[in-house]
Amino acid sequence: MALKYSRQRESIKANLMHRTDHPTADMVYDDIRKIYPNISLGTVYRNLGLLSALGEITRLATLTGADRYDGNTRPHSHFVCRKCGCVYDLPNDIPGEIMETVQKGTAHRIEECSLMFYGTCEDCREEGS
Amino acid sequence: MALKYSRQRESIKANLMHRTDHPTADMVYDDIRKIYPNISLGTVYRNLGLLSALGEITRLATLTGADRYDGNTRPHSHFVCRKCGCVYDLPNDIPGEIMETVQKGTAHRIEECSLMFYGTCEDCREEGS
DNA sequence: TTAATAATAGTAACCATTTCTGATATCTAT
DNA sequence: ATAGATATCAGAAATGGTTACTATTATTAA
Numbered sequence: 599m600a601l602k603y604s605r606q607r608e609s610i611k612a613n614l615m616h617r618t619d620h621p622t623a624d625m626v627y628d629d630i631r632k633i634y635p636n637i638s639l640g641t642v643y644r645n646l647g648l649l650s651a652l653g654e655i656t657r658l659a660t661l662t663g664a665d666r667y668d669g670n671t672r673p674h675s676h677f678v679c680r681k682c683g684c685v686y687d688l689p690n691d692i693p694g695e696i697m698e699t700v701q702k703g704t705a706h707r708i709e710e711c712s713l714m715f716y717g718t719c720e721d722c723r724e725e726g727s
Numbered sequence: 728m729a730l731k732y733s734r735q736r737e738s739i740k741a742n743l744m745h746r747t748d749h750p751t752a753d754m755v756y757d758d759i760r761k762i763y764p765n766i767s768l769g770t771v772y773r774n775l776g777l778l779s780a781l782g783e784i785t786r787l788a789t790l791t792g793a794d795r796y797d798g799n800t801r802p803h804s805h806f807v808c809r810k811c812g813c814v815y816d817l818p819n820d821i822p823g824e825i826m827e828t829v830q831k832g833t834a835h836r837i838e839e840c841s842l843m844f845y846g847t848c849e850d851c852r853e854e855g856s
Numbered sequence: 857t858t859a860a861t862a863a864t865a866g867t868a869a870c871c872a873t874t875t876c877t878g879a880t881a882t883c884t885a886t
Numbered sequence: 887a888t889a890g891a892t893a894t895c896a897g898a899a900a901t902g903g904t905t906a907c908t909a910t911t912a913t914t915a916a
Contacts, residue, residue, distance in 0.1 A: 688829055703818070713842055713843075715841075728861085772903090868906085879896085883891085
């Protein structure tokens, strides 16, 4: 099943590359519809799954609702606000270091990692509470 | 809404404390049914949610299917096998250290973290592939 | 022991995601 | 260019995990 070009997939990937808000599939869908009004949500899901299987994007599992997608595949960790649900990048080099450290202490073969931090984001703090 | 004792909740918590396989809600359900044959799956979910809100257990989000629950609330990280889906503890002190480090580099208030490592577990490696 | 109310079982609803189907687009070899 | 071969699509239906609802039962405090 050789891969074939599709303008929908191209558009989905481009959309992810141009944003840093780690959207859900639904958020990508809303955006892509402006260009391809009758693209289907299933197509968005299928291509997000395909792209992450290819390693061109990253899928993030969170404790708060739907999966998120990240067009930035360089190892980095994420912050999820418990209040507004926003997902932010945490610019640091932790994943590489920590994977080495952890690999030394286990017999399982570690291939990737997901470092998620939860709390209250800057904006929500300022709004009080 | 003061908390009231319930033998179902007690049993669910005890079940989690006695196992280290980080079961899904369904796996807990299967076990508890041996004691309370007509407990409902909804009750299991409700109590797992309640217990984790109380901080008595931990909920884990993974990229591979259903959420997992952990009766061990001491900070530690986890390993998920991509092949068999098993979830293992990674005995180390990383969470505390890493949270401090990361907190220094961000304005968001970090309250907790989830460190998930993915790969192939020891058993699956031995079976080849 | 009774009254107040939290928790339950069972079921239905909900949401995110995947699967299915016939039609369409892309690609390969003429 | 054309004609298969087949990957991808849109749309809809199905699935899986989880939550919400309701009438009944269990726990608790007076």
